[in-house]
Amino acid sequence: MKKILVLGGTRFFGKKLVEELLKQNHQVTIVTRGVSKNPFGDKVEHLQVDRQDEDAFKAAVAGRHFDVVYDNICYSPNEAKAFCNIFNGSIGKLVFTSTLSTYEANGKPHAEGDFDPYHYEIVMGDTADFTYGEGKRLAEAVFYKHAKFPVAAVRFPIVMGEDDYTRRLHFHIERIVNNEPIGFVNMDAEMSFIQASEAAKFLAWVGLNDIEGPINATANGSISLKRLIELIEETTGERAKIALLGTEEIRSPYAIPATWYMTTEKAQQAGFTFSELKDWLPTLVDAIVKTTPKK
Numbered sequence: 001m002k003k004i005l006v007l008g009g010t011r012f013f014g015k016k017l018v019e020e021l022l023k024q025n026h027q028v029t030i031v032t033r034g035v036s037k038n039p040f041g042d043k044v045e046h047l048q049v050d051r052q053d054e055d056a057f058k059a060a061v062a063g064r065h066f067d068v069v070y071d072n073i074c075y076s077p078n079e080a081k082a083f084c085n086i087f088n089g090s091i092g093k094l095v096f097t098s099t100l101s102t103y104e105a106n107g108k109p110h111a112e113g114d115f116d117p118y119h120y121e122i123v124m125g126d127t128a129d130f131t132y133g134e135g136k137r138l139a140e141a142v143f144y145k146h147a148k149f150p151v152a153a154v155r156f157p158i159v160m161g162e163d164d165y166t167r168r169l170h171f172h173i174e175r176i177v178n179n180e181p182i183g184f185v186n187m188d189a190e191m192s193f194i195q196a197s198e199a200a201k202f203l204a205w206v207g208l209n210d211i212e213g214p215i216n217a218t219a220n221g222s223i224s225l226k227r228l229i230e231l232i233e234e235t236t237g238e239r240a241k242i243a244l245l246g247t248e249e250i251r252s253p254y255a256i257p258a259t260w261y262m263t264t265e266k267a268q269q270a271g272f273t274f275s276e277l278k279d280w281l282p283t284l285v286d287a288i289v290k291t292t293p294k295k
Contacts (some may be wrong), residue, residue, distance in 0.1 A: 002026045002208065003065065007051060008072030008097070009044075010036040013159050016200035017070060018044065024204065029066070031057075054082040067092040068207040075135045076127040080142035088148040095207045098140055098214070100157040101133030105189075105260035109222075112214040112266055117141045117153065140214065152206045153214045157261065158254070161196035162287055168253040173288050175250070176232050176240045178295045183246020185255045187229070190222040192261035195284070198275055205272055215270075216262040221277035225254055231282060235289050 009018040009030040021028050022043055029045040030038065038046045049060040051073070069091050074080055080096075087094070102117075103110040117140035127135055143151045160169055175182050194202075194217060202217045223231075229240045243250060264274055 002067040005029045005066040005069045007031045013196040013199040014072045016196055017203050020200050020204045058086045065090050070095045072097040074139050077124050077138035077142045078126050080139040084146040091149050093150045096153045098153040098155045099136045102137050105256045105258050107258035109261050109263050111263045117144050150212045152211050155216045157192050157218045159196050159199050160193050173232055173292050176238050177236055177292050181241040181243045181250050183243045183251040185257050187226040188224055189256050190224045190259040192218040192222045194218050215266050216264050218262050219275045219277040222261045231285055235285050
């Protein structure tokens, strides 16, 4: 049984991660600001503290040792540096949730070496100072420079699920069901995705095995945006209204300029078997369609 701390464990794949760790009988502590409710009751220890307040966070975990810490909610180099200040010498390992956005959308599938955080020039700042992808790049760079514990940086693509609070897949389904236009840049661009349940299992696996460094995680296979829209059309029986570019209001959250996905040889060679995108995406689309009303 491991002592595990989870930052960002109350919704979507973070919640599923905690459920997975509890199922494996680990001793889990979650950290929240108190905005999100603790959905696990007395199955977990619950620390209410704002991770942005370094002194308060340090006091909340003072004298504690954790075998593994999962940080699902670090978005800036300043947060990463504060984490190192707090936890150096008191944890066995960090699993940091990073992103496909550390790579450029340049039309080719990316392996881990396409972004090297070990030699990336560090610029300090808060979340608001950077794009999402740049904030994650810099956070990785800070962890690999300042952490005195092993760090695995799990690079996820867009995570999908019925309970996705960002509602990115829902956006497309809702607009097609209601005959509203969707803006794209390149319909032939291909993307990869991962299910929230698989993301949770992968995080648990990385934390509890001898995995370090950047590591990609995505379902096998990719899908063009054109084919994704066709799949939604087939499921809903409606025709999509597509606008090239379009306004910000109608622009797809998947409106990428070129193919953008990752390879997973590192994870596969280490022993993880990913699902096939084609095996679950139609089922997920169907489930969301069934709960999407016409306006």
